[in-house]
Amino acid sequence: MERSLEIFNRLVRELLADEAQNPVAEYIPSRHLYQRLDLKLQKDGISALELEKSLKDLVFTTPRTATNAFFNQLFGGRQDKAILGDLLSVVLNNSMYTYKAAGPQIGVEKVVLREVCDMIGWGKNSDGTLAPGGSMTNFMGMLMARDAYNEKTKHEGVQQKMTVYTSIEGHYSTSKNAAFTGIGRDHVRKIATDAKGRMDNAVLRKTIQEDIANGLHPILINCTAGTTVLGAFDNLIEAKEIAKEYNIWLHVDGAYCGSVLFSAKHKHLIEGVENVDSFTLNAHKMLGTPLGCSLIVVKDKTHLHNSFSNDASYLYQTDHDEFNLGKTSIQCGRRNDALKLWVLWKSVGTNGLENIVDKQFELANTARKYVRGNSDYTDYSIDDAVSVCFNYKGIPAEEICTLLYEHSQLLVGYGSFKEDTFIRLVTINATNENEDILKFFKTMETFVAEHEALFT
Amino acid sequence: MERSLEIFNRLVRELLADEAQNPVAEYIPSRHLYQRLDLKLQKDGISALELEKSLKDLVFTTPRTATNAFFNQLFGGRQDKAILGDLLSVVLNNSMYTYKAAGPQIGVEKVVLREVCDMIGWGKNSDGTLAPGGSMTNFMGMLMARDAYNEKTKHEGVQQKMTVYTSIEGHYSTSKNAAFTGIGRDHVRKIATDAKGRMDNAVLRKTIQEDIANGLHPILINCTAGTTVLGAFDNLIEAKEIAKEYNIWLHVDGAYCGSVLFSAKHKHLIEGVENVDSFTLNAHKMLGTPLGCSLIVVKDKTHLHNSFSNDASYLYQTDHDEFNLGKTSIQCGRRNDALKLWVLWKSVGTNGLENIVDKQFELANTARKYVRGNSDYTDYSIDDAVSVCFNYKGIPAEEICTLLYEHSQLLVGYGSFKEDTFIRLVTINATNENEDILKFFKTMETFVAEHEALFT
Numbered sequence: 076m077e078r079s080l081e082i083f084n085r086l087v088r089e090l091l092a093d094e095a096q097n098p099v100a101e102y103i104p105s106r107h108l109y110q111r112l113d114l115k116l117q118k119d120g121i122s123a124l125e126l127e128k129s130l131k132d133l134v135f136t137t138p139r140t141a142t143n144a145f146f147n148q149l150f151g152g153r154q155d156k157a158i159l160g161d162l163l164s165v166v167l168n169n170s171m172y173t174y175k176a177a178g179p180q181i182g183v184e185k186v187v188l189r190e191v192c193d194m195i196g197w198g199k200n201s202d203g204t205l206a207p208g209g210s211m212t213n214f215m216g217m218l219m220a221r222d223a224y225n226e227k228t229k230h231e232g233v234q235q236k237m238t239v240y241t242s243i244e245g246h247y248s249t250s251k252n253a254a255f256t257g258i259g260r261d262h263v264r265k266i267a268t269d270a271k272g273r274m275d276n277a278v279l280r281k282t283i284q285e286d287i288a289n290g291l292h293p294i295l296i297n298c299t300a301g302t303t304v305l306g307a308f309d310n311l312i313e314a315k316e317i318a319k320e321y322n323i324w325l326h327v328d329g330a331y332c333g334s335v336l337f338s339a340k341h342k343h344l345i346e347g348v349e350n351v352d353s354f355t356l357n358a359h360k361m362l363g364t365p366l367g368c369s370l371i372v373v374k375d376k377t378h379l380h381n382s383f384s385n386d387a388s389y390l391y392q393t394d395h396d397e398f399n400l401g402k403t404s405i406q407c408g409r410r411n412d413a414l415k416l417w418v419l420w421k422s423v424g425t426n427g428l429e430n431i432v433d434k435q436f437e438l439a440n441t442a443r444k445y446v447r448g449n450s451d452y453t454d455y456s457i458d459d460a461v462s463v464c465f466n467y468k469g470i471p472a473e474e475i476c477t478l479l480y481e482h483s484q485l486l487v488g489y490g491s492f493k494e495d496t497f498i499r500l501v502t503i504n505a506t507n508e509n510e511d512i513l514k515f516f517k518t519m520e521t522f523v524a525e526h527e528a529l530f531t
Numbered sequence: 532m533e534r535s536l537e538i539f540n541r542l543v544r545e546l547l548a549d550e551a552q553n554p555v556a557e558y559i560p561s562r563h564l565y566q567r568l569d570l571k572l573q574k575d576g577i578s579a580l581e582l583e584k585s586l587k588d589l590v591f592t593t594p595r596t597a598t599n600a601f602f603n604q605l606f607g608g609r610q611d612k613a614i615l616g617d618l619l620s621v622v623l624n625n626s627m628y629t630y631k632a633a634g635p636q637i638g639v640e641k642v643v644l645r646e647v648c649d650m651i652g653w654g655k656n657s658d659g660t661l662a663p664g665g666s667m668t669n670f671m672g673m674l675m676a677r678d679a680y681n682e683k684t685k686h687e688g689v690q691q692k693m694t695v696y697t698s699i700e701g702h703y704s705t706s707k708n709a710a711f712t713g714i715g716r717d718h719v720r721k722i723a724t725d726a727k728g729r730m731d732n733a734v735l736r737k738t739i740q741e742d743i744a745n746g747l748h749p750i751l752i753n754c755t756a757g758t759t760v761l762g763a764f765d766n767l768i769e770a771k772e773i774a775k776e777y778n779i780w781l782h783v784d785g786a787y788c789g790s791v792l793f794s795a796k797h798k799h800l801i802e803g804v805e806n807v808d809s810f811t812l813n814a815h816k817m818l819g820t821p822l823g824c825s826l827i828v829v830k831d832k833t834h835l836h837n838s839f840s841n842d843a844s845y846l847y848q849t850d851h852d853e854f855n856l857g858k859t860s861i862q863c864g865r866r867n868d869a870l871k872l873w874v875l876w877k878s879v880g881t882n883g884l885e886n887i888v889d890k891q892f893e894l895a896n897t898a899r900k901y902v903r904g905n906s907d908y909t910d911y912s913i914d915d916a917v918s919v920c921f922n923y924k925g926i927p928a929e930e931i932c933t934l935l936y937e938h939s940q941l942l943v944g945y946g947s948f949k950e951d952t953f954i955r956l957v958t959i960n961a962t963n964e965n966e967d968i969l970k971f972f973k974t975m976e977t978f979v980a981e982h983e984a985l986f987t
Contacts, residue, residue: 076609078611086619087532105637112638116877117877120882120883126612126874134623137625138633150626162622165621168821169593169596170822176594176596178556179559179568179593180593182570186570190572207862207865209863228710229710229716230710230715232689232717233688237688248863254838255711255712256713257712259686262688359864365621365624367663406666407664408813408822408823410823417570421572421585425572425574426576476848480631486631
């Protein structure tokens with residue numbers, strides 16, 4: 076282990092030093108990948124020295140997601156205490172299904188989930204679990220909705236035509252999950268949004284009524300807290316009224332922005348969350364932990380047990396079920412994804428997590444102000460979002476984003492809303508400062524000025 | 532980062548030094564957990580010094596899965612090169628859905644999957660992906676089987692009574708997954724096994740015929756390569772004949788022991804694997820990488836696309852689909868679980884992986900020989916398995932395993948097969964030596980001798 080730890084430490088220190096100078100890695104076109112890098116596997120092992128050389132090349136050419144030039148994904152930056160926790164998870168290598176195999180790490184996960192439930196305002200009957208990513212926690216929400224609607228389904232299979240509802244701006248995993256659960260993609264109703272990207276609840280109600288009239292069975296309303304493109308928040312209070320009226324499960328996909336729960340200033344964006352049935356947030360997005368750290372919490376924990384518990388006498392051999400987390404997990408063996416969040420939380424406190432969230436809105440405000448105050452830009456942003464959407468000098472967003480990527484200048488993506496396509500800058504890296512955001516614009520402007528020929 | 536890396540290095544070095552002396556951590560009864568350890572989260576952050584103290588206490592009391600006294604799970608030990616790879620994954624923090632976000636790490640995953648497909652003997656039309664654990668890769672196998680049987684299912688939902696087949700010794704995730712996919716647990720046929728724990732293929736054929744006669748639709752035969760308790764291997768050649776005759780998808784759950792693929796000496800145990808439709812193996816089991824590293828490979832990659840691809844224009848913005856791995860993944864954002872296996876493989880070569888697998892059978896033979904040569908033991912083992920099953924002096928297995936755990940002596944579990952319950956020793960930690968196995972028996976015997984009063 077000693078030698079491998081030394082290699083790890085050398086590589087990370089070299090990477091950190093290089094990142095400070097070069098926030099964007101060398102761009103390797105995918106068609107050149109296997110020529111540029113030695114990724115081959117072979118019959119015989121290689122020396123530690125050769126391995127380190129090969130690894131250094133790989134590490135240095137890997138996209139840098141933690142720097143002040145990475146704005147491409149709904150995650151970014153590096154909360155070092157969270158990394159500390161995740162590095163320890165790797166070395167400890169516990170599987171989180173039983174107390175016997177994970178010991179106090181079970182307590183780590185339970186404390187984190189309890190705290191989140193308490194912050195929502197839920198009582199003792201609430202609980203939660205972790206799953207590898209928001210698609211998976213949303214999948215769990217849909218399964219619980221399906222099984223709560225008809226508990227025979229898990230035993231006898233799907234026997235009814237069930238329908239689920241999400242906004243047209245909701246994450247694509249709703250469709251994917253509808254296929255997975257046997258509900259079917261055709262039974263996902265993609266509800267229109269208002270001008271600010273929020274689900275139109277009048278349309279939602281009307282669609283549900285039509286489906287019922289047609290003999291279909293509505294089982295799930297999926298609200299989004301932070302849509303993928305605009306970062307919009309659906310109105311949970313209105314959605315709950317509808318869910319209650321028609322007895323439908325209400326799940327909130329807060330994978331992207333559910334962590335506003337931690338912010339006194341911004342938690343009004345999920346007002347009414349205490350009345351929903353299940354709620355998902357990804358700590359690896361707004362809270363800045365490494366991938367993956369996706370939580371799902373449930374107002375009534377019975378549903379977790381109903382949909383996910385299994386007899387496995389060879390596995391659950393000691394301690395009470397409450398400490399054998401495999402009973403409420405979608406997985407069997409499962410890595411310790413809670414420790415990274417716990418170490419960060421323990422280290423910076425709830426107040427520190429609040430600061431991390433608030434910082435992102437501050438950075439977004441800086442970006443929006445810049446865009447709105449500069450006539451070279453067209454603004455497509457909504458307020459109260461950590462996605463900032465705009466175009467520059469009328470250049471097509473796809474063109475400028477691709478060229479910035481291929482020239483190793485910036486990693487940023489584009490998105491569409493209704494008729495418009497635009498650059499989408501996400502300010503989710505709370506280790507950035509306002510000047511990093513201004514530097515983003517400067518870098519882009521300079522690039523366009525110096526490469527005029529490319530943009531004609 | 533610097534300070535957190537220092538803490539990490541100190542904690543790991545202290546842990547490694549302590550593990551060498553104390554292979555089993557202090558046992559904390561779950562009812563004392565919150566008194567014994569400070570797991571509370573609070574409003575204000577704490578100092579790095581306080582954090583390190585708190586973390587040390589947690590790390591030192593966490594079950595030690597890598598030592599020569601851990602035989603409790605279907606994983607164990609520490610392949611340090613794989614750990615190096617996983618530590619780097621944490622720091623690099625790429626999401627594996629796009630080439631833009633993951634760059635050459637996409638190549639890492641593709642190379643590993645290609646190599647596994649080649650070893651099976653599959654051509655260019657094969658492919659694979661990673662998912663977080665064997666339950667999830669088996670879930671993917673079931674989904675592909677379901678969608679291949681009736682491609683309308685993913686659009687229109689489940690409309691037929693479908694049935695799936697696995698042995699009574701197969702993993703419980705088959706039932707769980709049947710609930711998830713809308714097939715229903717009641718439609719899982721648990722086929723009887725022969726005396727050595729292998730699915731009885733005559734019973735399988737008869738059951739399929741009955742189901743067809745009753746108007747049901749058989750869609751999946753799930754064979755197991757390494758059953759959870761005995762470590763038995765189903766006969767793939769016979770199963771394939773049946774699958775072919777009735778046009779049923781054949782999946783192999785090799786989560787536990789599919790890695791015999793790497794061993795010239797033992798790969799006969801999965802003879803015929805080249806003719807199955809999909810195959811799962813967990814590198815975090817036999818190959819000794821940290822959790823999780825579960826691969827699923829598919830003979831015809833069309834099925835991966837059919838069941839898992841989605842339009843997500845905001846996501847797939849550059850490069851060819853073949854480099855945007857999100858198109859064939861069950862997840863959206865996804866950590867880099869391939870790098871740990873790649874670093875290990877690159878470092879020790881295919882020959883080195885073979886040695887890792889072979890070592891486990893060697894250790895198992897040592898254990899079986901000891902048990903069979905000692906009249907205090909009752910042997911329940913099958914040959915050709917890395918699970919070694921036995922009882923000692925007629926003491927109930929549950930009793931002895933629980934006491935060894937609560938006295939921090941050994942972590943080992945028990946299992947049942949037909950009428951018998953017994954201790955199940957898994958020799959999956961290839962960093963152990965034959966003397967570690969003999970020490971296991973010695974420790975248990977000494978414990979029983981010194982605690983006679985507990986066993987009356």
